[in-house]
Amino acid sequence: MSNHPSYGRVFLTFARNSLVRDMTFRANFVIECVSSLSWVLMNLGFYVLIFRYTPMIGKGTGWGQYQFFIFLATTLLVTSLVQTFFMPNAEEFSELIRRGDLDFALLKPIDTQFLISLHRVNWSSLANFAFGLLLLGFSLYQLAYWPSLWQWVSYPIYLACGVAIMYSLMISMAAVSVWMGRNQSLYNFWFYITNFSRYPMEIYRGAWGDPLRWTFTFVIPVLIVVNVPARLMVKPLEARTLAAFAVVYTVMSLAFSRWVFSRALRSYRSASS
């Protein structure tokens, strides 16, 4: 038997345990799925309403109703994956620090960031993922557009990049609570920052928009998260440089979050008695 735990098998155990837990309260699970789906439907309703008044979001940008719905589907796919695998864990992380329970995680013979980031899987968030896939399929059908093989291959890869960037941002922010004790406001901050990623980057233009677009592309790369995969699907020719850039940024984000996380662990002083 090797000294290193099998990360894949440990993760499968986490996933199975979470599923068992979710299935213990089945009615609650169904309610959670229905609630998150109804938020999504409300949002979709809002955009349907908008497209009653305009043919496109942004003049000449090509984001017509169904192109934008592909964008929306991509947003759904990325955020639902983040919510399924990372959100409940990051939320718990700051509580672990506050209560001093991080000790138990540090003692386990496995990478702490892996353990902290993945030990709970929130299966009900996959309802939104399924809806995202449906919306993507429906929009492609409406556009009567069949993406090339290259697009089909790169789309999931860039979805994964988007998820990785979101994860890096989230775990870095959660790790900051080592220094702050508790950070409720930072969570709101995460929500508000990611709010910028929900729209095509073309809408940020002008004296205020350009610096904003620049900041959220290069400094806090949330604009890349949805824009790159969505663009690869809708208008692949314009996305090439951005796509190459996204890979570099994904690696950098992950490295950065790793650095913040290990710095945070070094500053951790247990709080338990």
Added chain:
Amino acid sequence: MASHPSTSAWPPSPAARLRTWWTILRICLEERLVYRGDFALGTLMRFLPIVTQIFLWSAIFAAAGHDSIAGYSYHDFVAYYLLTMVSRAFSSMPNLASGIALSIRDGTIKKFLIQPIDMIAFLLLNRVAHKAVYYSVAIGPFALVFYLCRGFFPGWPGAMTLLAFAASLVMSFLLGFFLEATIGMIGFWFLEVSSLLFVYMLFNFFFSGHMFPIDMLPGIWRTLVELLPLKYLAYFPAAVFLGKVQGAELARGLAVQLFWVVAFAATVRTAMRLGVRRYSAYGG
């Protein structure tokens, strides 16, 4: 409370009553001021989504090819979103319904049932204190953002409009309070109201005008929203300020809003009276 001091008569004089409520209000105020730093920061952040909305609507208007959508210009839209932030600041009642339901479930509601204090009035004062502190701290961020965005506003409306705006804001506060308190009272029957509350929040978000001016809604949806009290929580005060509702329509709107306030004030009283009758005091 075991007994009242023998010196004071029961029922207490109006002055004594006033003193009690004043003390309660003061305590609540001090309690709230503890977190003022977090408040100010949180308020400023709450404007961040508006930034996205400004750019979104700018892009929509650029592509739509006309100057007005549902009677709103681009500037009206931005002003509208900023104004709904104000009305939401009055009408939103975080944790009110869930707090009432929780106190029913864990039994802490008993303290209101045995003390000579009216629970609804106590909670209302608590909210007044909460809001007063909130505004006194939030006025900074609000003033800053409104000053930065002053170009989006058509200018100050007339005195009558401002008066109507102020009245609709006060009523939106009361309506928000009584509406959510009513939902909380449902806890007497169901114990857990969180899924009900979720449905309420969902409808509130969409149909109060928080997400978009409800004038945009087509046909049947518009009629539905006109029949619901929700539009008075966000849409109505903002529309009044922007002069979208005027004259007889304005008077009628304010009257309907008052009607809903009174209706829900009565409902919450009735619900509490009926609820207490079947309350079985779980917990310690």
